[in-house]
Amino acid sequence: MSAPFLVAKGIAKRFGALTALSGVDLDIRSGEVLALLGDNGAGKSTFIKILAGAHPQTEGELKIEGRPVAFSSPKDAAAAGIATIFQELALSENLSIAENVFLGRELKRSVLGVPFLKRKEMRDRVDALLTELDAHISDPEAPVGSLSGGQRQAVAICRALNLNARLVIMDEPTAALAVAETRKVLSLTRRLAARGCAVVLISHNIADVFEVADRMVVFRRGRKVAERVKSATNPEEIVSLITGAHPDVRALEKT
Ligand SMILES: Nc1ncnc2c1ncn2[C@@H]1O[C@H](COP(=O)(O)OP(=O)(O)OP(=O)(O)O)[C@@H](O)[C@H]1O
Numbered sequence: 001m002s003a004p005f006l007v008a009k010g011i012a013k014r015f016g017a018l019t020a021l022s023g024v025d026l027d028i029r030s031g032e033v034l035a036l037l038g039d040n041g042a043g044k045s046t047f048i049k050i051l052a053g054a055h056p057q058t059e060g061e062l063k064i065e066g067r068p069v070a071f072s073s074p075k076d077a078a079a080a081g082i083a084t085i086f087q088e089l090a091l092s093e094n095l096s097i098a099e100n101v102f103l104g105r106e107l108k109r110s111v112l113g114v115p116f117l118k119r120k121e122m123r124d125r126v127d128a129l130l131t132e133l134d135a136h137i138s139d140p141e142a143p144v145g146s147l148s149g150g151q152r153q154a155v156a157i158c159r160a161l162n163l164n165a166r167l168v169i170m171d172e173p174t175a176a177l178a179v180a181e182t183r184k185v186l187s188l189t190r191r192l193a194a195r196g197c198a199v200v201l202i203s204h205n206i207a208d209v210f211e212v213a214d215r216m217v218v219f220r221r222g223r224k225v226a227e228r229v230k231s232a233t234n235p236e237e238i239v240s241l242i243t244g245a246h247p248d249v250r251a252l253e254k255t
């Protein structure tokens with residue numbers, strides 16, 4: 001197996017007296033979909049916010065391709081190739097798909113010192129990405145406000161790809177989606193991995209996770225309590241790991 005893209009070691013996060021995470025060790029690999037599971041408040045979002053540079057860890061170390069990294073902002077994480085798609089998505093409704101994909105990093109040319117947007121280049125690039133993702137969106141000029149939830153996820157994924165993200169993190173991307181849209185987003189997740197991205201997916205939907213994830217990690221009360229490759233587990237076991245009924249978790253929680 002190749003070396004992991006990202007290695008987290010001994011990650012802890014405290015908010016005042018509250019310990020949201022402690023002692024989390026995790027490897028994240030390119031070409032793999034890794035699911036993070038756990039009950040409400042288990043620490044999943046806190047963990048990915050650390051990876052995304054949204055807040056610093058209290059303890060522990062992150063390494064990308066063997067080199068220690070310290071993120072002081074989401075910009076630092078983005079520069080290191082990490083794109084995070086939060087549930088709120090942060091797209092601009094009144095801008096087009098292409099404008100959203102290039103937001104903040106528009107392609108420009110200068111004519112006699114006057115900057116002009118390279119609209120056609122941007123539109124063509126977005127068109128190519130949408131086609132590659134098989135997103136079924138025909139017009140990159142359409143306003144994002146006119147899109148469905150699943151199509152918006154596709155736009156957010158395009159933006160991540162356009163940033164050349166090496167790790168794409170998605171926090172409950174299908175929570176608000178209907179069945180057909182969920183299927184689409186799940187297949188986009190697989191496409192990202194097939195493209196060589198590392199993908200981290202947070203989901204409460206066990207069936208979705210079994211469909212797309214290669215590996216599953218369960219968090220409970222701020223600790224990583226289990227890690228399983230899909231072929232070595234089943235939904236019943238994962239549920240018992242999440243609820244704490246599993247003997248491994250009981251043994252761990254005695255310590
Ligand atoms: N900014 C914050 N300040 C204080 N406490 C926080 C903060 N963010 C998270 N927490 C606490 O940290 C713990 C872990 O929260 P987190 O959001 O990581 O859980 P989660 O696993 O993502 O849960 P969910 O499935 O409900 O999204 C919770 O007890 C939460 O109240």
Ligand SMILES: [Mg+2]
Nearest residue numbers: 044045046171
């Ligand atoms: Mg969360």
